Amino acid sequence: MMLIAANLRLPITIMPPLLRSIEKDLNIPSSMAGLLTSIPLIAFAIFSPIIVKIAKRKGNELTIFLFFILLLAGSYLRVIPAVWALFLGTALVGIGIDSGNVLVPAIIKDHMPSQIPLGTALYTLSMLLIGAIGTAFSGYLITRISLGSTLAILSVMGIIAFIFWIPNVKNNQKDSDEKEEEIPNYQSVWHQSLGWLITLYFGFQSLIYYSLLTWLPRVLTDHGVTTIFSSNLLTVLQIAGLPLSFIVPMLAPKRVGMGLLSFCVALGYFVAPLAFLVNTTSGVYLMIWAIIAGVAQGIAFNTAIFFFTNKTTNPYQTAEVSGMAQSAGYLLAAFGPVVFGIFRESSYIMIVIAVFAALLTITGIIIYRAHLIKE
Secondary structure: OHHHHHOOOHHHHOOHHHHHHHHHHHOOOHHHHHHHHHHHHHHHHHHHHHHHHHHHHHOHHHHHHHHHHHHHHHHHHOOOOOHHHHHHHHHHHHHHHHHHHHHHHHHHHHHOOOOHHHHHHHHHHHHHHHHHHHHHHHHHHHOOOOHHHHHHHHOHHHHHHHHHHHHHHHHOOOOOOOOHHHOOOOOOHHHOHHHHHHHHHHHHHHHHHHHHHHHHHHHHHHOOOOHHHHHHHHHHHHHHOOOHHHHHHHHOOOHHHHHHHHHHHHHHHHHHHHHOOOOOOOHHHHHHHHHHHHHHHHHHHHHHHHHHHHOOOOHHHHHHHHHHHHHHHHHHHHHHHHHHHHOOOHHHHHHHHHHHHHHHHHHHHHHHHOOOOOO
16 A cells, blocks of 8 residues: 555656756647646546546455556656657546545555554655655756656656555455445535635645645756755655644644644745745755745645544545545646746746645634534
8 A cells, every 4th residue: 555655646746857858858838847747636636536436336456456557557658758648648647646546545444444543644654755755866867867767767666566556456345335325414515615615725735735846946946956956855845744644633623733733834835935036056045945845735735634534524524525625626736837837937936826825824724713514
């Protein structure tokens, strides 16, 4: 499960350090290059409900196996030096990743019912840590070998996960349909304002994170920072949020704790993007703000997960809110990386991100103070 989780961000996080080379080698504009981050998010939005239905028929383990074939095909299709191959491959990668996004938490619940917090923490840790390391390796390799070779090497992790997953297909478990008629009668979260607020929160934090991931290297290189150091900063940003998987669940239920978390989100997502506008190549300065932004990323993501479970009254609502947020929320997030690419001045991107950070913080405070979603 950890190997599968390791591939749920890696194919996306390796792309930002490669954007300059992609634009140059394939002669495409920045706005089109931004699509390489947005396409997987659009795939998440479209295929999340479809994958749930397929898994009900085929079983979780087999569904992940089949969709990982698409992920591998897409990963190595991107090696071909052609625009159509790059974008089609990225779409297949997004569809393949989404099977893990949707089904790995369910598999953890099936196989580790008494250790769900541990399983979830390992899943999150593996996903974010390998994604961060991939960003660093991506920036290092592109300065020494070709674009195609870089993509081919960094896609090997998908092959490893696929091979190790094969034995799990023998233990494939399908959901029973016997209890479908026993689902309680409650108002759909799609018809409730709190459901939409939680979806907005998830969408805003995803939009900010993926926009920073995509365009921060551009901002820094415009200031004279090297590609390798820019990719290393992204790695630091991602790793800085890892400990929050354990910290947020402890602090979020408390009023003082949520206040502290909201302050850190504002500092890292509102102030940090503006701090990156300072025209400097100071490693210490940039590293400090990367860490602060990374802490905000960890808080925002884990707070969104906290809202899924703590603002609902039964497991059916939890599943519905999660699906709603991953569908509509990722659709919102997909606009950031591509739309921000139209700005001629990279500094404008950081300003717009700061505006969305303010909306994220306000939305989180409203959700925290709200009552539970109605049944």
